[in-house]
Amino acid sequence: MVMKNKSMQLLMLVLVLGVSCLYGRGGDLTSQQIKEAVYLDGISVPSPGEIFAAINKVSPPNWAMLSHGGVAPITTNRAQLALAVGLLVTNGFVSVEAQDGQQVKNIGRDMMTLSKALGVSQNILSRGNNLIEFADHSEWDSLRQELEATENEVKTTMIEQQDRNLVNLTSAGAWLRGIDVVAKIVMNNYSSEGAALLDEPFLARHLAADLEELSPKLKNDSLVIQVRETLIEIATILEKQNHRFSEEVIAEIQIKASKVIKAIETSSSTKSIP
C-alpha cells in the first residue's frame, strides 16, 4: 500500500514536471521564441549615438581628434555609394560629439551629393538644410535626431524605389565606422569596460548575413565581398574572446574596419572630393 502511494506521488511529480517543461522554464524565452524574434534594420541596429553615449561614460575621448568629414567617393558603384552614406552618418555623429559645426555641414552636403548620385535625394533636401541650420545654431541634440532621421529617410526612399538591397549596405557602412571609432578610442585609453562595448558579434554576423541576401549583382561586387568578409572576420574574432577583449584584439579589429573603410572611401576615378 505504501509502495503504491509512493508510486502515485512519483507519477504525479513526473506529470507536473512534464507539463511545466511543455511551457518552458518559468519566465525564460524558449529557443523557438528567440528564433522568431523580429530584426528590424532601423531599430535593431543601434544608432552611432548610442555607442558614443556609452563610450563617453567610460572613456570620454578628444572627439575633435576623431572628427573628420571623411571622403565622399566619386563613383557610379551604387553599393559603394550606399556604404559611403553609412560612413557619413557615423562621421556626422562624431562631429556632433566634437561640436564641430563646420564638419557637420560638410557632411550634410556630402550626404546630399551621395543621395543624389543614388537617386534618393528628393526627400532628403529638407533634411540636409536642417542639418546645416542646426549646425549653425549649435543645436547638437537636434543634430543627432536629424542625422538619424536623415539616414532613415534615405533608407525609406531606397525601399520605395525597390532598392532594398542598399539599405543593408548603408547599415553595414555605419556600423563599421562606429566600430572603427570606438576601437580607436579604446586603444588610446584602454579599459575592459570600453573594450566590452565592442562585444557585438551577433550584430556583425547579422549584417554579414543580410549582405548574403543581396541581389547576385550586388552580392558579387568586390567591395561588398570585402565588407561581408570583414564583418565575418570581426564577428569571429569577437566570439573567440569569451567577452574579454585585450588591446591586441581591439587593434586587430580596428585595422580590419579601417581597411575596408578606406576601400569604401576610395573613388573609382583618380580623384575624390576633398
Place this chain on the structure above:
Amino acid sequence: MKKKQTNIIFVALILTFIAIAVLFFLRKNFVSENREPSVSPADFVDSKRHALDLLGALVNRGFRVRDEVWEISLRPRKMELLQLTLFAGNQYWFAVAASAPAQRLKLALYDDEGRPVALDLWKDDHAISGARIAGGLVITCSGNYYVGVELLEEADGKTVPASLVYAYQ
C-alpha cells in the same frame, strides 16, 4: 475495488497529460494558421503618437529618442519579440502604446539567452483610450537583447496595432 480505482486514476492522469500535450501543439499551429489580417500602416498613427508622448518628458532630461518605431500587430496573449543591441552604462526607456480595444499590455526585456531582465515599469493611467506601458533600466552588460510586448487584455479578441519606441541616455 481499491485497485480498480487506482488504475482508473492512473489512466486518467496519463490521458490528461497526453491531452495537454496535444492541445499545446494544436494551439501553436492554430495561432499560426489563423492569423488576423495585418493592420494597415495608417492604423499605427495613434499608437505611435501615444508611445512617443510617453517618452516626451524624458527628452527634457537629456534622453534621445530613436527615430525608428517598431510597429506590431498584437494578437491576444502572444508575445512579440524584437532584437536589440544595448550598451553598458546607457539608460534605456521603452514605451509601448496600443490602440483600443487593447486594455492591458505586458512589456519585458530578455538577455541574449532569453532570461528576463528587470525593468522599472510605468503602468498605464488610462488617461487615453487603448493601453500603454513603459519600462526603463540601466544596462550593465553590453550585447544582444530581446524586448517583448504582449497583449494581455482586449475587448474583442482581434489583432491590435501597437507601437514601440525607445530612448537612451
